[in-house]
Amino acid sequence: MTIGVVILAAGQGTRMRSSIPKVLHRIAGKPLLGHVIDCARALDPAEIVVVYGHGGEQVRAAFAEQTDLRWAEQAEQLGTGHALMQAMPELRSAEQVLVLYGDVPLTRPETLHALVDATQHGFGLLTVTLDDPTGYGRIVRNEGGRVQRIVEQKDAGAEELSIREVNTGIMCMPRAALVRWLGGLSNSNAQREYYLTDVLAMAVAEGLDIQVRQPASVLEAEGVNNRLQLARLERAHQGRLAEALMHDGVTLRDPARIDIRGSVEYGRDVEIDFNVLLEGRVVIGDNVRIGANCVLRDATIASDVEILDNCVIEQASIGPGSRIGPFARLRPGARLTGGAHVGNFVEIKKSVIGQGSKVNHLSYIGDTDIGAGVNVGAGTITCNYDGANKHRTVIGDSAFIGSNSALVAPVTIGAGATIGAGSVVTRDAPAEQLTLTRAKQVSLNWQRPTKKK
Ligand code: UD1
Ligand code: CA
DSSP, X not given: OOXXXXXXXXXXXXXGOOSSOGGGSEETTEEHHHHHHHHHHTTXXXXXXXXXXXXXHHHHHHTTTOTTOXXXXXXXXXOHHHHHHHHGGGOOSOSEEEEEETTOTTOXXXXXXXXXXXXXXXXXXXXXXXXXXXTXXXXXXXTTSOEEEEEOGGGOOHHHHTOOEEEEEEEEEEHHHHHHHHHTOOOOSTTOOOOGGGHHHHHHHTTOOEEEEOOSSGGGGOOOOSHHHHHHHHXXXXXXXXHHHHHTTOEESOGGGEEEEEEEEEOSSOEXXXXXXXXXXXXXXXXOEEOTTOEEESOEXXXXXXXXXSOEEESOEEOTTOEEOSSEXXXXXXXXXXXXXXXXXXEXXXXXXXXXXXEEESOEEESEEEOTTOEEOTTOEEEOBOSSOBOOEEEOTTOEEOTTOEEESSEEEOTXXXXXXXXXXXXXXXXXXXXXXXXXXXXXXXXXXXXXX
């Protein structure tokens, strides 16, 4: 059976108080609508149609790379039924139509699979039972417990208002019948809207098989209307991600204090201390320890690496057995071959640090190739920028750079060379020799001034 998914996303989202359309606000770094689209894709649908309205161009632009998405504009928000009408011409081959909301981000694919499988060619409805059902459409059942219709909060009588089983909005219907039902909708109700929910009573009247399912958690049906709900769902989602990591064998010192905004791959015995942010694509090997307050963004960390507290690592890779931090910053293009030590207040950009080399304190290494076994002393700066262009520095194997040296690129330090502390190196330094540019030290007889009486 072919499924077509329609995602309703035309609502204004006024309560976000934002100039960004609601469905582009993010959870775990991904737009709300992106979560819904990804969940829909897990069903392998024949087509996905997004109904957009407010801020539509911005929304379309945000998903421009997903060229298979179809878009239907709902210029005026006249209700969920009206929204679905706009999508129908875009559905070509679907036999069953699954309706999702663009602002309900945490539905799990398993839940939708179960609903679709149960529904087959009938009518499927996802409901939840809430302690406080205020605002939701209530599920009205007959004495036999069979679902009859959905009544919206504003149209409900006192008895209906006491019903705690509510419509999540997620439903699955045969396309041919849906076209007919949508044609029969009217807006003679309290909100003067075309309610999609009214099609349920039509399906019941036609004797369709109605399948009702509930998700494992009500979180799966929760929508985002304001920033409080956004934050709450963010935390809930992060909680799920943290649990999945722990089930997979990752130690989290505090699962409430890790944020994942992207994909993480990890080996065995990874340990992560509190307040860590993993963003983009992060790959972590075996026996890696990540200290408190670290940010890893598009980073590859090999096995047996220790990242001490307060490091920021972005578009960088760290080879096996390295030790980084505390307070180190690896910027895009930093590549540590392995066994490296990078210490506090060291910044590395577009540079290779060879096997076993050390940059332990207060240094800037930019556009540099450092060989193996090099020791870079405290306060070393590669002067890579002349105000117009960037230039490279090359440091050969086993070189020793004395503290507080400035290496003015382009410059090459030969293998085994030693640079005396405090040197400003503007010309290539030969291999195996001591190069130093410091002024000669002198000692003079000299009287220190004293304070005038
Ligand atoms: C709707 C349901 C209600 C259900 C609730 C669950 C109807 C009539 N009511 O309520 O039974 O309990 O969802 O949250 O369907 N949208 C459009 N175009 C419109 C109106 C809405 O695209 O003209 C989209 C919104 O962007 C949103 C979704 O449809 O993603 C639901 O709209 P919303 O106004 O939040 O739901 P209600 O109508 O209050
Ligand atoms: Ca509404």
